[in-house]
Amino acid sequence: MLQPLRGFRDFYPETMAARRKMFDRMIGAVRKFGFREIDTPSVEGLELFKLKSGPDIVEETFSFVDKGGREVTLIPELTPSVARMISARRKVLTFPQKWYSLGKMWRYEEPQSGRLREFYQLNVDIFGADNIESDAEIIAVGIEIMKALGIENEIMIKISHRQLMQGILECMGVQNVEEAMHIIDRKDKIGAEEFKRQILAVGIREELLDKLMELLSFRKEFTKEAIAEIKGAVENMLPFSSKRRDVQEMTPGFSAALHAAEKLEKLSSYLKLYEVENYCALDLGLVRGLSYYTGIVFECFDKQGAFRAIFGGGRYDNLIELFGDMKIPAVGFAIGDAVVEQVLRKSGKWYPEKLETDFFVAFTNQDFYPLAVRIAKMLRNQGFSVEIDLLKRNLEKQFKYADRVGARRVIIIGDEELKEGKVRIKNMETGEQETMDLKNLLPEG
Amino acid sequence: MLQPLRGFRDFYPETMAARRKMFDRMIGAVRKFGFREIDTPSVEGLELFKLKSGPDIVEETFSFVDKGGREVTLIPELTPSVARMISARRKVLTFPQKWYSLGKMWRYEEPQSGRLREFYQLNVDIFGADNIESDAEIIAVGIEIMKALGIENEIMIKISHRQLMQGILECMGVQNVEEAMHIIDRKDKIGAEEFKRQILAVGIREELLDKLMELLSFRKEFTKEAIAEIKGAVENMLPFSSKRRDVQEMTPGFSAALHAAEKLEKLSSYLKLYEVENYCALDLGLVRGLSYYTGIVFECFDKQGAFRAIFGGGRYDNLIELFGDMKIPAVGFAIGDAVVEQVLRKSGKWYPEKLETDFFVAFTNQDFYPLAVRIAKMLRNQGFSVEIDLLKRNLEKQFKYADRVGARRVIIIGDEELKEGKVRIKNMETGEQETMDLKNLLPEG
Structure with missing residues (x-):
């Protein structure tokens, strides 16, 4: 090597x-x-x-x-x-x-x-x-x-x-x-x-x-x-x-x-x-x-x-x-x-050797990729660092990746919520989850 | 050369x-x-x-x-x-x-x-x-x-x-x-x-x-x-x-x-x-x-x-x-x-080739150097970039230097104001000047 x-x-x-x-x-x-x-x-x-x-x-x-x-x-x-x-x-x-x-x-x-x-x-x-x-x-x-x-x-x-x-x-x-x-x-x-x-x-x-x-x-x-x-x-x-x-x-x-x-x-x-x-x-x-x-x-x-x-x-x-x-x-x-x-x-003052990311956008179905890109784009425009799944992974693996990159929040685009026009947002520090109306997240439609 | x-x-x-x-x-x-x-x-x-x-x-x-x-x-x-x-x-x-x-x-x-x-x-x-x-x-x-x-x-x-x-x-x-x-x-x-x-x-x-x-x-x-x-x-x-x-x-x-x-x-x-x-x-x-x-x-x-x-x-x-x-x-x-x-x-988008500084601390008399250092220290502790005169220059030359380093504000420690416990602050963008009580600037005394 x-x-x-x-x-x-x-x-x-x-x-x-x-x-x-x-x-x-x-x-x-x-x-x-x-x-x-x-x-x-x-x-x-x-x-x-x-x-x-x-x-x-x-x-x-x-x-x-x-x-x-x-x-x-x-x-x-x-x-x-x-x-x-x-x-x-x-x-x-x-x-x-x-x-x-x-x-x-x-x-x-x-x-x-x-x-x-x-x-x-x-x-x-x-x-x-x-x-x-x-x-x-x-x-x-x-x-x-x-x-x-x-x-x-x-x-x-x-x-x-x-x-x-x-x-x-x-x-x-x-x-x-x-x-x-x-x-x-x-x-x-x-x-x-x-x-x-x-x-x-x-x-x-x-x-x-x-x-x-x-x-x-x-x-x-x-x-x-x-x-x-x-x-x-x-x-x-x-x-x-x-x-x-x-x-x-x-x-x-x-x-x-x-x-x-x-x-x-x-x-x-x-x-x-x-x-x-x-x-x-x-x-x-x-x-x-x-x-x-x-x-x-x-x-x-x-x-x-x-x-x-x-x-x-x-x-x-x-x-x-x-x-x-x-x-x-x-x-x-x-x-x-x-x-x-x-x-x-x-002296124990060395910095944590870990990555930091504001948002990871996960999605359960490849059909939601366009929506994931749009959400990521909107958040990036606001100055956040955002990753989306690039490997068509299942949700478990997406969360594992989100964890590795130190994502503070994961936005989950899933079938059920989406039917109601919503996405889930998980706070990775507290574990708390909430749902949010897509039209609030993407006001321009 | x-x-x-x-x-x-x-x-x-x-x-x-x-x-x-x-x-x-x-x-x-x-x-x-x-x-x-x-x-x-x-x-x-x-x-x-x-x-x-x-x-x-x-x-x-x-x-x-x-x-x-x-x-x-x-x-x-x-x-x-x-x-x-x-x-x-x-x-x-x-x-x-x-x-x-x-x-x-x-x-x-x-x-x-x-x-x-x-x-x-x-x-x-x-x-x-x-x-x-x-x-x-x-x-x-x-x-x-x-x-x-x-x-x-x-x-x-x-x-x-x-x-x-x-x-x-x-x-x-x-x-x-x-x-x-x-x-x-x-x-x-x-x-x-x-x-x-x-x-x-x-x-x-x-x-x-x-x-x-x-x-x-x-x-x-x-x-x-x-x-x-x-x-x-x-x-x-x-x-x-x-x-x-x-x-x-x-x-x-x-x-x-x-x-x-x-x-x-x-x-x-x-x-x-x-x-x-x-x-x-x-x-x-x-x-x-x-x-x-x-x-x-x-x-x-x-x-x-x-x-x-x-x-x-x-x-x-x-x-x-x-x-x-x-x-x-x-x-x-x-x-x-x-x-x-x-x-x-x-395309005319190149950045101005000029320096930027939050404060320059000028003083008219070398006896005021200790006060200048204290004011600079206080401002630096608040995260500002601050320079003080290092060359025992007259006020005109200090202002020329402050201008060269793009100072947004100049704090002037002068005899007259100091007698009343004040300093002058000049906004270099607008040219406006105001005086300030030293005890407000340096509350710890």
Whole structure:
């Protein structure tokens, strides 16, 4: 039997009905914030992704040489495409542009739990606004999606600021901050001993190692107090940040870290306005692997830590410039379908995998087919979803089918009632039946 | 500047708003008939398409060898995937299964008007029902889509039956009917002279050539009378259909043609029940190139013939067997986005390419940002789409933005009104303004 390719999925109607509910709720939340749908090609020149992620991206993509000899790829993510689009119209677009899209993406990697070769991803971004107000709105809309799905109490959003940890690392003696961030990103994978070896190798002063470990495991509610604590920790770095220990001059790293902490403070007060601060945590261990982030970074997890990140994102003010000649600030996130479905299922919030139909029109005699079509037509004109028997089945089988398609009401055209100019209507939820005059049902005669 | 690949499209918010309306109307029509959404992979093993269409399909697809060494392709059409899905669950599915999906497909061909390398296609199929009732429903739903789009008076559906022309050809002496159908399909391309030469070469009796030409150009309203005319023409074939001219025995070709005409007769009476017969024409010249059709075939065109087919389909009862071991009858059609958009635009029915927003919350002073967020939050909770100023703009620029996003109402938080505990609300359609007590707008205080 022919199967879908590994890591690809077929969705039959019942499952799709549940998925459509999931997608509708996600999109509904985003639209309430005034985000606008856009659409991009699913195939792009490979250079677009190399531009953002370097040549290694090729390994992880469904890329190929097309029949015209061009290196192309199924898009593994949306950001380069929207960056290209923003860049192409940078001179005519009014900012901010608030965009969303829900589409398929593809990655050539080993399929595993929550990670498939073909997946859906909702992307939500604000372009052209470089401030904490837009950072707050992006996080608020992410939480609004979780609320729309009914899983807001199952999740936690870890927030940090790229320049906070970068600044701290600089203060601690690191020269190659990118490399250090990369090591921190792999901390849990490589283990504590190997982590210490590698992080010392990039220049952390040995006497500050314990302090770094402490900061990396810092995770508290996203409150003024927690941020004040971090600010204090940064201020304590001042003696180390200076090249001359006797003069406490502010190095770029120190002031960047302090500035980042102040931004987080403002963000915290804004998240309070949105009444979403309880879903947020300040987590200095969060660096997100992607080096293109320039400001806040965040990741949403299920509280039990059973699954991969539900969504993740941040501010990336320098990316769009790569695709054109204008710097346009941006903040956004992406949320895949697979992990959301896992969380919904685990928390018992997954949608019933069943069909829904307003009316099924049954008839006991093939002579009544014309009447069935007319009744169905009238109900469809009123906006109802209606099925009629297409297989000349007996009434029992018609009811079985009506049940399978979740018909709320079955209209039965039978000999006896019809003699009196009536049809029967059965409410499938309550089991109640009533008869109705045909001339009421079809007033036009 | 980086561009999308040739034959691929970027859709910005304004255009996408119009496209979403088009898609919603199309899907709304299909759902009223009780069709259920399904979803398939966008990449499949190439053998799936070779099975249906032969090895030549490779030329026209975005196919490639994946990193695992497997021949795969971006799907150029949906039918093989749904046939695979139906076949995989043939033993557990209850029939009929009425499926639809709206998704992207890809063809590697020269981009031209109404034909792109990446396009959207809505597929609508009924599986497991082998009768004229389902044929009629499929055509009715096709016309319902045209009505939902408001272009039902711009279009005409040509209908024929594969076995009608096949039977006539057999009666006329053709041995290789497939080949003859193929020649007929290319009739307009190759010109009358070349057509006559080729069609005579596959065995048409010379004395019947004029009769064939006459039948091929037969196109009349889809009425009983027109079908009776064709039935008469078929009956006139009887003398030719027999091997022995003195004994009028019915050959398979003759009886197939007669049977097909009777089916069309029944279809005609059913289309009358749906009150869609006026949109239909009986057209014997319609054969549709794809040889897998086994019953009715149809194509929907704009009446002026300015564009390619809007949608096309038919009955294909032998296809699903290719993907499994069970014969499952099927009838359906596919409708692409590009031609529908062309017809909508030409007939002045294309949707406004503009954004819509329920509320924009403007404020004259950054101190009012917290109040703006609270008002926006309250309105979003009521289901409205709401934007607030994110760029600390002056009021004039905020109104310009509100206008661009099509805000129906602007709430203005200004110093003067706020002193009295009020905000102003401007109706952007009428220009009317009123003030409102904050405590009415935010009753929770």
